[in-house]
Amino acid sequence: MDAKSTCTILNxxxxxxxxxxxGDVAGKAKFGTIRQGKxxxxxxxxxxxxxxQNLLNKQPVIVTGGFENIQDAQIALDDGVPLVGFARKFLRNDKFLVEEYTKxxxxxxxxxxKLVQGQSAECPLQDKQ
Structure with a gap:
């Protein structure tokens, strides 16, 4: 699925x-992916x-993906996105936004x-470096 198709559906x-x-766990995304790179x-x-397509004004938008810190998220906020998500990073280290982190x-x-398999989401690297 590409960005135009996504916007057509949203509209x-x-x-x-x-x-x-x-996300795409092992290439099994049901509807493809709109993700370009890492x-x-x-x-x-x-x-x-x-x-x-003036869709940012239609409903609130949250963009998630690739952000490593507040400075990265600021780029999206400057683009007019009202909310930014971090998702997986909180599973790895729930304090990554407020302290220097190595994990x-x-x-x-x-x-x-694990979520796809109906299990709770946990980082398998949580206690590892």
């Missing part, structure tokens, strides 16, 4: 909010498309894999 439906996120703020292209999320998606 037809009413939502309380939209979270732009997505860099910071890797859904920026979707936000750009949403802005071009960095490596984006292995093993925590999400």
């Amino acid at each position: 037809k439906l009413d939502f309380d909010f939209v979270e732009i996120s997505g 860099d910071t703020y890797y859904y920026r292209h979707v936000i750009a498309e949403m802005k071009s 960095k999320c490596v984006r292995c998606n093993q925590c999400i894999g």
Whole structure:
């Protein structure tokens, strides 16, 4: 699925909010992915498309993906996104926003894999460096 297709769907439906996120555990994403790369703020292209179709004003938008710190998130906020999510990083270290941390999320998606299997989400690297 690409950004234009995503926006077409969003334009037809009413939502309380939209979270732009997505993961692909071992290439098994049911509807494909709109993620481009693994860099910071890797859904920026979707936000750009949403802005071009005036969808950022339709409902609140949360963008999640690739942010490592507050400075990274500020880029999305400066783009007009009202809310930024961090997701997996809190599983790895729940204090990463308020203190220097060494336990960095490596984006292995093993925590999400557990959710897909109906288990609680835990970072398998929680106690490891």
